[in-house]
Amino acid sequence: MKRALLLLAALALLIPAAADAKPKKKRGKGQTATEFYDAARLTLATVNFSQEFVAGGSPQQTTSATDGVVISPDGLVLISGTVRFPQSGPGRLRGGSLPELSSFRLHFSDGRQHEAEVVTFDTDLNLGLLRITDGDPEKPFEHVSFGDDFEPAIGSGLRSMTLYTQEYGREPVYSPVSINSLLSTPQDVWSLSGAGLNMLGAPLWSGAGKVVGVVAQVPMSPGGGRQVMPQLSGPVGLSYGRFAEWLSGAVEQAQAVAEVVEEEPEEAGWLGIEFQALERPLAKHLGISEGGGIFVTRVIPGSPAAKGGLEPLDILVTFDGERIAVNQNSDLNKFIEKVRAGKPGAVVRFGKESRGDGAVEEVAITLMNSPKTELQADRREDDRFDITVREITMDALLGQRLDPETAGVIVDGVTRAGWAGLAGLSRGMIIQRINEHDVTDLDSFSEGVDKVLEERPDKVLFFVRFRRDTRFFVAEPDWTELDEP
Amino acid sequence: MKPFPTCLAPLLFGALLLLGAPTPPAHAADLQSAILKVQRDAQTALVNIQPVTETFNRGEKRKRSSVGSGFLVDYDGNIVTNYHVAGRAKRVMVTLFNKERVEAELVGEDPSTDLAVIRIPKELVTEYGMKPLSFGDSESLEVGEFVMALGSPLALARTMTFGVVSNKDRYLPEGMSLPTGERTGDFNTWIQTDAAINPGNSGGPLINLTGQVIGVNARGAMFADNIGFAIPAATATAVSRDLIDAGEVKRSWAGISFQSLQDWEALFGMDTKTGVLVASVEPGGPAQMAGLQAGDIVLTYGGETITARFDEELPGIYQLIASTPIGAKVPLTVLRRDGEIDVTLEPIETGKLSGDEFEASEWGFTVRGITDQMVFSLELESGEGVLVEGVRTGGPAARGRLRRGQVVVSIADEPITDLAGFEARYEELAAKGEDILLHVLEAERQRYVLVRRAETAPEGTR
Incomplete structure (x- = not known):
């Protein structure tokens, strides 16, 4: 029974649309404060982390804490992204000084502790999603579920919970709060009474026990830009409706990453397409025979699929004579596994069905070996510039929408206070030149670094690409450091 | 300072202006009366x-x-x-x-x-006997000049706050965007003031002690006390004149972004300290067509030497390009690794930053027309179709997984080229209440999205 409930909750999370589809306002029978307390306390954790940033030209490191709430059985955690705000006015105005966050540690009120890593942050919403990395797959996490059937009104009562600090044993604190204003700018944000700044990141529960918002500190927008704007003093409630779309995308992202992490084989069949499940209503509308299939959303140039003549929007219904029984995206794994199990060089046959007339055409494709992913990429570290770079992989090129011929190395990690970090280099940027030396791969990167180490110029120029933009960054190395014993 | 007869005041203010900073009042009482005078003169405007x-x-x-x-x-x-x-x-x-x-x-x-x-x-x-305000000279401002901000902070109408010019050419980096998504602030530096600026002050005047508008209050810094920013009068004068005369500001666009030069002089072995560094050129834009590359240093523009050694000088360079007559062919001298070259830049008209919006309420989403500038800023393949601006939670389009940022290029198998085409197709189909097939683009991906009008049971329950 409990499993079923967990599953339902997870579904509700993934398909935020589901709740709204029912036109009638659904009112739960309501929880007492004690019931709420017992149910909510295990979902809540204090999140400790360290942050590095540059303020006034010098690197700084601090440790900090916020509230987080577990939102899925596999340990995804929603936190207030307020932590990601730059730490000083000038730093903020200069841009590029968002803190690098690391070493996330979650402390639950029952003494459990877990490590976590960042999935994503959204600087507009000031929210972030973490993933617990040391959970036990056999023990699903207690977690909250979201609801957007809550209709906010002035005076609506909500429940919130936060944890006392370590000194007070991390005991949960129950706080009733109420909505005292429904803001139109920004939309779907409530001003709250009863919420303090110590509650940033804490969820807001409706009387029915659903999370309908979080306590956040949201920039007011009448001042204009994203970077510089006036602030509404004190915390506000950010409604679930406001961040539901972001959250479902973030959860998908987390799951995609989880899948990639699990695969490690040396050799795997590769088609070079992206695709989506052929859901029943769509199949029916397109006049495709019943039984499932996939539709191709993208064909990677030069890939086996491209050579075999596949195109976006092609609908594949059979694979080596067998029906592709994929009716929803959660069925896709079966199809992916079957492709990956194919040997590079093997010929596979797909049945491509045309819309309406049921005609099926056979397409033969010769599989290739799966290209290296970001995780499998070779890396190189330089401890003088305090930078790690990796080779450019196809997933990175696709992610940044770059030409397949793009040369260079990708910044994989950089120490904020190191020479490269102070120059402004950060993760994901593609280094294409160091001073006059062209960087095309890991070896030419090392040659470029060796050359400047030999010449010791006052300034080292990095020419960098990110997506379609290019920019120059200047490092000013303190060469005397190299002469120290 | 004695009150001036009103008819003489503008002239006298003009004379003060030519002298640079206004003469400071000798005593606190004079300062008080100057502030009161500004308030009385400005209040009707x-x-x-x-x-x-x-x-x-x-x-x-x-x-x-x-x-x-x-x-x-x-x-x-x-x-x-x-x-x-x-x-x-x-x-x-x-x-x-x-x-x-x-x-x-x-x-x-x-x-x-x-x-x-x-x-x-x-x-x-x-x-009502309203007296208009006149713009002063923001170029000759000095840090420390007294200023007053007038406006309606937090909707508290007719509020005056007082402070000084904290900085007269504050550079706020590129890439600021308005809540409506348009990029802004590339063409001017900002007047920073400690006269309190809060939400609602926006659009109000920043006035000096002679009663002239030296800036238009527009922004405040978050997590800060009394760090507000005003658009300088020089920018506001020119823009408001164009808006009043023509209803719009026409600008030229070259598809180029610059960096200041200071750090690069040594690397390029330059002996002059002029020019500006090309950081990036927009693929397919005029700068790329002219043959400019990242790393070039532009030394002259239309025969004039241009210089941005520091970030604060960059807005002036962007303004120079923007004010180039549309269709002009501009000769540029460019320093490249292997010597000086000449190129001819033909900026194009910037056009609208973003398109109009439309609500397809029956389908549960909103769209925006795609302008040429959006093709560049959103890295779209072309200007064909309409951009999905938002998807209503739980609506028909959300059920088919339409996402914000996708581009709709066909509805029920008929191509959509622009917003007018979308609206026409919507009017034709919306009332029928049928499921609608959309063909959408999302970066290099193409998808079908089925806008599901009919209430159907959730997946997996039948």
Whole structure:
């Protein structure tokens, strides 16, 4: 029974649309404060982390804490992204000084502790999603579920919970709060009474026990830009409706990453397409025979699929004579596994069905070996510039929408206070030149670094690409450091 | 300082202006009377603006009301304010100094500088004895000059705050965008002041002790006390003149971004300290067509030497390009690794930063027309189709997994080229209540999205 409930909750999370589809306002029978307390306390954790940033030209490191709430059985955690705000006015105005966050540690009120890593942050919403990395797959996490059937009104009562600090044993604190204003700018944000700044990141529960918002500190927008704007003093409630779309995308992202992490084989069949499940209503509308299939959303140039003549929007219904029984995206794994199990060089046959007339055409494709992913990429570290770079992989090129011929190395990690970090280099940027030396791969990167180490110029120029933009960054190395014993 | 006869005041202010900074009052009492005089002279020009705008970002059209400030600049009833206050407004109500509420019309808007002009009937200006404010010279400002901000912070109308010019050419980095998504602030540096600026001050004047407008208050810094920013009068004067005369500001665009030169001089072995570094050229844009590359240093533009050694000088370079007559062929001298070369740049008209919006309410999403600038800024393949601006939670399009940012290129197998085409197709099909097949693009991906009108059981239950 409990499993079923967990599953339902997870579904509700993934398909935020589901709740709204029912036109009638659904009112739960309501929880007492004690019931709420017992149910909510295990979902809540204090999140400790360290942050590095540059303020006034010098690197700084601090440790900090916020509230987080577990939102899925596999340990995804929603936190207030307020932590990601730059730490000083000038730093903020200069841009590029968002803190690098690391070493996330979650402390639950029952003494459990877990490590976590960042999935994503959204600087507009000031929210972030973490993933617990040391959970036990056999023990699903207690977690909250979201609801957007809550209709906010002035005076609506909500429940919130936060944890006392370590000194007070991390005991949960129950706080009733109420909505005292429904803001139109920004939309779907409530001003709250009863919420303090110590509650940033804490969820807001409706009387029915659903999370309908979080306590956040949201920039007011009448001042204009994203970077510089006036602030509404004190915390506000950010409604679930406001961040539901972001959250479902973030959860998908987390799951995609989880899948990639699990695969490690040396050799795997590769088609070079992206695709989506052929859901029943769509199949029916397109006049495709019943039984499932996939539709191709993208064909990677030069890939086996491209050579075999596949195109976006092609609908594949059979694979080596067998029906592709994929009716929803959660069925896709079966199809992916079957492709990956194919040997590079093997010929596979797909049945491509045309819309309406049921005609099926056979397409033969010769599989290739799966290209290296970001995780499998070779890396190189330089401890003088305090930078790690990796080779450019196809997933990175696709992610940044770059030409397949793009040369260079990708910044994989950089120490904020190191020479490269102070120059402004950060993760994901593609280094294409160091001073006059062209960087095309890991070896030419090392040659470029060796050359400047030999010449010791006052300034080292990095020419960098990110997506379609290019920019120059200047490092000013303190060469005397190299002469120290 | 004795009160001036009003008819002499403008002349005398003009004379002061030529001398640079205003003469400081000798005593605190003089300062007090100067402030009072500014307040008395300026108060009839100050207005409180209550626009009703429409937003489309959640997949449905919603009305939004806000409060901002503005000030009368002539006897024709023209009022200068911010674009983020009155731009795209459906209706603008204005409360005048005497608390009379009147409706204003939108004269023109310019998101690139975040300025707009609205107009009230000029008969009212005469009837109520309103006195327009005049712009001063923001170029000759000095840090430390006393200034007053007038406006409606937090909707508290007719509020005056007082401070000094904290910095006169503050550079705020590129890439700032307005809540409506348009990029802004590339063409000017900012006047920073510690006169308190809060939400609602936007569009109000920043006035010096001689009663002249030296800036238009537009921004405040978050997590800070008394760090506010105003658009300099030099920018506001030029933009408001264009808006009043022509209803729009036309600019040229070259598809280029620059960096300041300071750090590069040594590397390039330059012995002069002029020029500006090309950081990036937009693929397919005029700069790339002209053969410019990242790493080039532009030494002259149309025969004139240009220089940006420091970031603060960059807005001037962007403004220079923007003010190039549309269609002009501009000769450039460029320093490249292997020597100087000459190129000819042909900037094109910038056009609208973003397109109009439309709500497909029956289908549960909103769209925006695609302009040439959006093709560049959103890295779209072409200007064909319409951009999905928002998807209503739980609506028919959400059931088919339509996402914000996708581009709709066909509806029920008929291609859609622009917003008008989308609207026509929507009007034709919406009333039928049938499921609708959309063909959408998302970066290099193509998808089908089925807008599901019919209530169907959730997946997996049948």
